[in-house]
Amino acid sequence: MVPHLITALTGPINELEQRVLESMPAIERWYRLEWMEHTPPFYCSADLRNAGFKLAPVDTNLFPVGFNNLTADMLPLAVQAAMAAIEKICPEAKNLLLIPENRINNSSYLLHLQCLTDIFTQAGLNVRLGHPDVSVTEPTVLTLPDGAELTLEPLLRSKRRLGLKDFDPCTIVLNNDLAQGPLSELQGLHEQYLLPPLHAGWTVRRKSRHAQSYEEVAKKFAKLLGMDPWLIYPMHEACPAVDIRDPAGLDCVQTAVDTVLAKVRRKYKEYGINERPFAVIKPDDGSMGMGVLTVRDAKELAELAQRPADARLGAGNDSADMASPLIIQEGVPTYERMNDAVAEPVVCMIDRYVVGGYYRAHADRGNDENLNAPGSALLPLAFATQSPTPKRSTRAVSKPLIKPLSSAPNRFYMYGVIGRLAMLAASYELEATDPNAEVYE
Amino acid sequence: MVPHLITALTGPINELEQRVLESMPAIERWYRLEWMEHTPPFYCSADLRNAGFKLAPVDTNLFPVGFNNLTADMLPLAVQAAMAAIEKICPEAKNLLLIPENRINNSSYLLHLQCLTDIFTQAGLNVRLGHPDVSVTEPTVLTLPDGAELTLEPLLRSKRRLGLKDFDPCTIVLNNDLAQGPLSELQGLHEQYLLPPLHAGWTVRRKSRHAQSYEEVAKKFAKLLGMDPWLIYPMHEACPAVDIRDPAGLDCVQTAVDTVLAKVRRKYKEYGINERPFAVIKPDDGSMGMGVLTVRDAKELAELAQRPADARLGAGNDSADMASPLIIQEGVPTYERMNDAVAEPVVCMIDRYVVGGYYRAHADRGNDENLNAPGSALLPLAFATQSPTPKRSTRAVSKPLIKPLSSAPNRFYMYGVIGRLAMLAASYELEATDPNAEVYE
Numbered sequence: 001m002v003p004h005l006i007t008a009l010t011g012p013i014n015e016l017e018q019r020v021l022e023s024m025p026a027i028e029r030w031y032r033l034e035w036m037e038h039t040p041p042f043y044c045s046a047d048l049r050n051a052g053f054k055l056a057p058v059d060t061n062l063f064p065v066g067f068n069n070l071t072a073d074m075l076p077l078a079v080q081a082a083m084a085a086i087e088k089i090c091p092e093a094k095n096l097l098l099i100p101e102n103r104i105n106n107s108s109y110l111l112h113l114q115c116l117t118d119i120f121t122q123a124g125l126n127v128r129l130g131h132p133d134v135s136v137t138e139p140t141v142l143t144l145p146d147g148a149e150l151t152l153e154p155l156l157r158s159k160r161r162l163g164l165k166d167f168d169p170c171t172i173v174l175n176n177d178l179a180q181g182p183l184s185e186l187q188g189l190h191e192q193y194l195l196p197p198l199h200a201g202w203t204v205r206r207k208s209r210h211a212q213s214y215e216e217v218a219k220k221f222a223k224l225l226g227m228d229p230w231l232i233y234p235m236h237e238a239c240p241a242v243d244i245r246d247p248a249g250l251d252c253v254q255t256a257v258d259t260v261l262a263k264v265r266r267k268y269k270e271y272g273i274n275e276r277p278f279a280v281i282k283p284d285d286g287s288m289g290m291g292v293l294t295v296r297d298a299k300e301l302a303e304l305a306q307r308p309a310d311a312r313l314g315a316g317n318d319s320a321d322m323a324s325p326l327i328i329q330e331g332v333p334t335y336e337r338m339n340d341a342v343a344e345p346v347v348c349m350i351d352r353y354v355v356g357g358y359y360r361a362h363a364d365r366g367n368d369e370n371l372n373a374p375g376s377a378l379l380p381l382a383f384a385t386q387s388p389t390p391k392r393s394t395r396a397v398s399k400p401l402i403k404p405l406s407s408a409p410n411r412f413y414m415y416g417v418i419g420r421l422a423m424l425a426a427s428y429e430l431e432a433t434d435p436n437a438e439v440y441e
Numbered sequence: 442m443v444p445h446l447i448t449a450l451t452g453p454i455n456e457l458e459q460r461v462l463e464s465m466p467a468i469e470r471w472y473r474l475e476w477m478e479h480t481p482p483f484y485c486s487a488d489l490r491n492a493g494f495k496l497a498p499v500d501t502n503l504f505p506v507g508f509n510n511l512t513a514d515m516l517p518l519a520v521q522a523a524m525a526a527i528e529k530i531c532p533e534a535k536n537l538l539l540i541p542e543n544r545i546n547n548s549s550y551l552l553h554l555q556c557l558t559d560i561f562t563q564a565g566l567n568v569r570l571g572h573p574d575v576s577v578t579e580p581t582v583l584t585l586p587d588g589a590e591l592t593l594e595p596l597l598r599s600k601r602r603l604g605l606k607d608f609d610p611c612t613i614v615l616n617n618d619l620a621q622g623p624l625s626e627l628q629g630l631h632e633q634y635l636l637p638p639l640h641a642g643w644t645v646r647r648k649s650r651h652a653q654s655y656e657e658v659a660k661k662f663a664k665l666l667g668m669d670p671w672l673i674y675p676m677h678e679a680c681p682a683v684d685i686r687d688p689a690g691l692d693c694v695q696t697a698v699d700t701v702l703a704k705v706r707r708k709y710k711e712y713g714i715n716e717r718p719f720a721v722i723k724p725d726d727g728s729m730g731m732g733v734l735t736v737r738d739a740k741e742l743a744e745l746a747q748r749p750a751d752a753r754l755g756a757g758n759d760s761a762d763m764a765s766p767l768i769i770q771e772g773v774p775t776y777e778r779m780n781d782a783v784a785e786p787v788v789c790m791i792d793r794y795v796v797g798g799y800y801r802a803h804a805d806r807g808n809d810e811n812l813n814a815p816g817s818a819l820l821p822l823a824f825a826t827q828s829p830t831p832k833r834s835t836r837a838v839s840k841p842l843i844k845p846l847s848s849a850p851n852r853f854y855m856y857g858v859i860g861r862l863a864m865l866a867a868s869y870e871l872e873a874t875d876p877n878a879e880v881y882e
Contacts, residue, residue, distance in 0.1 A: 025567050027565070028563070029535060031565070032532050035528070076515075077518055083794075124469020124472070124473055
């Protein structure tokens, strides 16, 4: 199913898209050179927001989910990318241990695990799944909606290695964001590849650190294309762990919100965008879309501070989260719709390659709200069935290489380009936060 | 359009397929290790023949054509593979010069060139086309069926490099099989990558040399799977350049045909195959399916020797070819049909990856005849839309990993595996025939 895009096709994003399509060889070469210097994360996904006037990633997931929503056509692409990844990391690999999240009662997540298992099996690995709960000592058989089964086996840790009974993997792939802290079983492994590494987990990661890397990457990319980087990044401010019931804490968050909103207002004025800016407040160390709050005025926070703790930063938040550091991000409205539901594209990547994507849609949320919340639906995004380039002529150098865009521009190439910027930012971020990084001075 | 396969689904090939599907991780790992030792050709295609009782490549093209017959869904796969190839060979590449064949009046070939141009553009290169006729001094504009244009520009050779006006490529991709001898412009290039290298052209290549490499590769692969290599390779004999009007020459060819037919007969008996064996005689240095002859008895050659020269080895053959060395190959009948036409699958590859395939069908040819002849039609083969693996469970090690195959087995994975064997054989072949090879002794 190909979603019907009703994105507003006017304004800067259309110019940006044209420039992106025209600059395809330069963009791909730029990526090629960046990947010579930086290592892509093993896999990831990026949530994009297309506001018509700007297109930016708002979240980058280093433990991506939803691969079961990729169209079947995209599977060979994912397999090929996984082959490239494995070949670089551990060409002799035979066995791969996949450690999933704890959400093993979610049938959609199980389908995602099955899809990952298929991808790595077809890439040439014996794949088995480890149970993320180390207290489980017997294999757990889970039944999928189609009747197929997945077995989670108890993890077996030896002094230097982690495996399963009769299964010694060379590669351990985490699909568990370690939000509850890294499993002690994962520490101090020798001669085993842990992908992504421990410091990609939320005990170490900070959204603001990623945003900082993304800004750096977006500015480099914007320079290449000769455009305003704001068109592709959300401005942000960070706030340390504060209590907003405390006046000093409230002031800190309000100041950050004011700063972001003032900057956005200036940009909206510059581009003649007739909308009311908003900011999104998120726990800086959070995942899964918990505790995300949309504000249009810093004053809203004073009122919020009076509310009971569990109503303060969205659903699913407990009072402990109030002590989290925060990121205050420019809100990017999404003008994409799936039927009547507000939607945002999610770009899925393995190694340096875009392997597909899907739409996250939510019928009960506004275009200024977080869609990664209970009630959201995921629908395949048909990257591959769209013509990736407008019809072109190959001409002698004196004539323009690209013909004017046809009436149906291809949004998906641009989505892949911006999604990869988020991946590149994650690469910068992981290099900067690597506790074992070698320092060359 | 997905072709309807009416291949006989009984006998050894079904067992082979099951073993191939079950051994997927081991097969992919085997390829991964082979590619650590050997460099894949830049791109290639393999013509396969599926006899129901055996599946084997009968021709490997290092200057592949027909990429325009890949389904649009496969394009991202080709782009990703081209990115991987370029990244390894020349990551800083900006410009790519593509030198086509002389068949520039063939609109199907022009669509293929347009497709190659698209693939390499999307992989991040500025692509321009050089005219293969060095006597042409002005740009030649060619119009495609859809109205798009391709421009072939005159080649400009400097002392050390080859390029076009205002275009200095780092990479030169040949889509010209050099059957008329290598262009002098291609010799002695410095610091430019010529892909594939000159010795991949038909002035150097010999089908029998490839067949020898293929046999070596097939035996290794068959050992991995514990099966008879004959199921995946055609037996062959080579004959030096002889004149079959000369009794000694005729005897040489007849002996080779007898040898091949006797070997095939033994194999047919071993497997209880109730068919009459045949052999295919081809010029050992030929391309494009010229001069290919099917014989079921060496005696047929005595009669053939009496015919006028131009009727001897099929259409399009001139008497000069009679002085060519010959390869006498076991004939592999094809039992695939597209509607009423006899068909054979062609697997297309870039770098080490299968990027798609198509069927070559010929309504006027028999299942024991060469289909690469005027009148053949090419139809997309939907590799990607078939489920690449049967539905599986991931289970604990004590249970079987693979469930019994469903009633619709997927032929395409096996085609990709066998196609890649031909590619690997080409890699062995090019290493063995490389005039600049470093010898370690």
